[in-house]
Amino acid sequence: MKIFSKEQIYEGDRLTIKKQNISSADLMERAGISLFNWLDARLQGAPVPILVFCGIGNNGGNGLVLARHLITHGYNVKTFIVDFSDKRSQDFLINYERLKGTTKDWPISIHDGDDLPLISDQDIIVDAIFGVGLNRPISNWVVNLFKHFKASKALTVSVDIPSGLFTDRVPKHEDAVVFSSLILSFQTPKLAFFLPETSKYVDQWEALDIGIDTQYLQDTETEAHILGKLDVLPMYKQRGKFSHKGEFGHALIIGGSYGKIGAVQLASRAVLASGAGLVTAFTPKCGYIPLQAAFPEAMVITDLDEEKITNIDFNIKPTSIGIGVGLGTDEKTLDAFETFLKSNTVPLVIDADGLNSLSKNNKLLKYLKEDSILTPHPKELERLIGAWEDDFDKLKKTKAFAKKYKVLVLIKGANSIAVYQDKLYINSTGNPGLATAGSGDVLTGVITGLLAQGYTALEATCFGMYLHGKSADIAIEFKGYQSLIASDVISYLGQAYLDLFELAEKPSAAPKQEPKSKNEK
Template sequence: MKIFSKAQVYSGDKLTAQRQNITSTDLMERAGTQIFNWMHARMQGAQVPIHVFCGIGNNGGDGLVVARHLVTHGYNVKTYVVNCSDKRSKDFLVNYDRIKNVTKNWPTLLSCKGDFPKIHHNDIIVDAVFGIGLNRPVDAWIKALFVHFKSAKAYTLSIDIPSGLNTEKTPEDEDAVVWAGYTLSFASPKLVFFLPQTAKYTVQWEVLDIGLDKEFLYTTETEVELIGKHEVLPMYIPRDKFSHKGHFGHALIIGGSYGKIGAVTLASRAALSVGAGLISAYVPKCGYTVLQSSFPEAMVITDTNEALISKIDFKIEPTVIGFGVGIGTKAKTVNAFEAFLKVNITPLVIDADGINILSKKKALLKLLPKLTVLTPHPKELERLIGNWKDDFDKLKKVKAFSNKHHVIVVIKGANTITVFQDKLYVNSTGNPGLATAGSGDVLTGIITGLIAQGYNPLIASVFGVYLHGRSADIAVEDFGYHSLIASRVIDYLGDAFIDLFKQPEQQEQDKKEEKNS
């Protein structure tokens, strides 16, 4: 799913009005009506008090449309206009007149001083104060109003975006933003719904179709894309009946040190489980028995050193190399990595201490093959690119880093974001169960295993992140968040692949059968 920028949303609205020969007021009516339809389908006339708070711009106009339909359908609704300025939009004024024509209970004008309306915790708040056009800090009284919303503990539904939340900047004051239980967004979700510092402002979100111009939606290129099943299914490469293991590449995992051979075992198992034809592991001598006994499918090559990687020397010709899991940053290992990079031309996936070594010796970045995949967690990323002031600054710096070194950066997190040059791919799968030891090693193995099979490194990264999260989503139904361990994510990779081809109705049927059993 494309995630449109603020400028693109405005452009789409304008193009839609032109090409469909409608006014901006007509488009506002569509938007507000879709919000009402969503609410009406769930409330079915329930007489819960609904408080609709409208600003005086276009987002407020959407709110007035919603309020008018709620009134005409007999709901218990109170409408308020946050009347802190005289800069009312044209479409707001049109809909202000329209709601006055259908009820004697005209909207209450809040003059941004005095007391707030009383809201019970069982009530519903519809937040239509500010939209995506907000580009300034909110006034102190409006901030206090938002705090009043939060303290009331009423269910809060925001229109398009929680009021006070900027689409391109992290809020400086979290009390100056509405904390929504649900946000109904137009055109696409907003990037801020997925970033660590801003996702907290809406618990859930949904995109409503308001009939924007189809050509605009299909042909407009966006900087950000949300990755779900629909996006990854075309990436899948089916297997031929007469294929054999030689067709699916040879993955090599280089890593491990005394006490950390488990990381290599997890990465190697994941690479083979995701479909690599052959898997070899290059480890210190201490890892030989561990790997041969715990993962017999792997071939094992050992360093001459007992406890760490001191030299990287192998005779095989791998398709791709995953480097860094459990490897440590001892001087001998750093020197071995540098010597290896000077002669290596094989595609690389680098994780963990491999990234830490690059951070300490940034000159080595020049030796990386193009399209090398880096998979840092937040602290590793900070060591690599330096500090950032907020999530937007972080993304800006990662894009600059990717452009400079022509590498792919997988920013691991709740919504893992894959970055290549100026493009962002936001993952939609995964859950808190992945916050466990070894899950990053598994992801490294998955991406390495996909590249081994012939997937482009960028596709392998995006697809691999999706499969990693989807496997965890399926596994968590059996184990819960607390008991999900990394090896179980590997065990459920097959289910994640099968799930790609399940229709929604089949998924629902499977859930019913599991519940009954």
């Protein structure tokens, strides 16, 4: 699913209005009805109090349309106008008059100095105060209203975006943003929903189709994409009946040091669980017996040194290499790593101490094979690209780094983001259970295994992080967050694949029609 920028959202609205020969007020009506249909389908006429807080711009107009349809369908609604300026959008005024013609309970205006309305934890707050066009500092009294929302503990539903949240920068003050229980985002989600510093304002989100021009949505190139099941399913490579292991690649995992052979075992197991035909582990001598005993499916080559890697020398022809897990940063190991990079021509994944080695000697970056995959967690990323001001600056610097060295950078996190050729690919799977030792080693193995099978760097990364997260999502149903360990993620990779197959085998069903408003019946 594409994630559109603020400017692209405006252009989509403009083009839709022009091509469909409708007014902006008609498009606002359509958006408001989509909001109503979503809520009505779930509330089913429940008498819960709904407090709709509207700003005086177009997002406030969306809230007014929603309030009107809720009222005409018998819901218990109070509408408030957050009167932070004397300027009103034209479509807001149109829908303000329509609402007044619908009910005797006219909207209540809230001004600076007024008492804040009573809100209980049994109410539903609809936040339609500010939209994506916010470009001004928020008044202190409006900030106090936001804090009042949060203190009430009421379910808070934001229209399109939490009020106070920007699409392209991090708010300076936490209290100046509404903390949303649910965001009903028009057409697509916003990038800010997925970044560590701004996702705290977002509990859940859902995208509502408001009929933006289909051709525009299909043809417009966006910077960011959110990867779901339907996005990664086309990447899957089918197997023929007479396939054999030689057709699915031979991956080499290079890593390990005394006391850290487990990282190599996890990565190697993940290679085969992802579908690769063969895997060889290259470790110090101390890794030979543990790997042969614990993971008989792997072949093992060892360094001459007992405790660390000092010379990366192998007589096989791998189709992909993953390096860095448990590697250590001994001086001799760093020298071996440098020598390896200078001669390597095989598709490559670099993780953990491989990344730390690059940070210690950034001159090595020029030796990276084009389309090499780097998989840093935030601290490792900071060592590579330097400190950043906020998450948007982090993405900007990562894009510049990836472009300069012609590599793919996978920023690991709650929503892992692959950065490749000025594009962002955001993973939709995964959970807090992955905050456990070895889960990154497993991810390295999965991606290396997919590379071995002939997936491109981008496909291997996007498909790999999706499968890795999906496996964890399935595993926690049986293990819980706290008890999930990295080995479990490997164990449930098969279930993650089967989940994709089930979708592929199901016949496409006709889309269900959402309930419509009375005006549409």
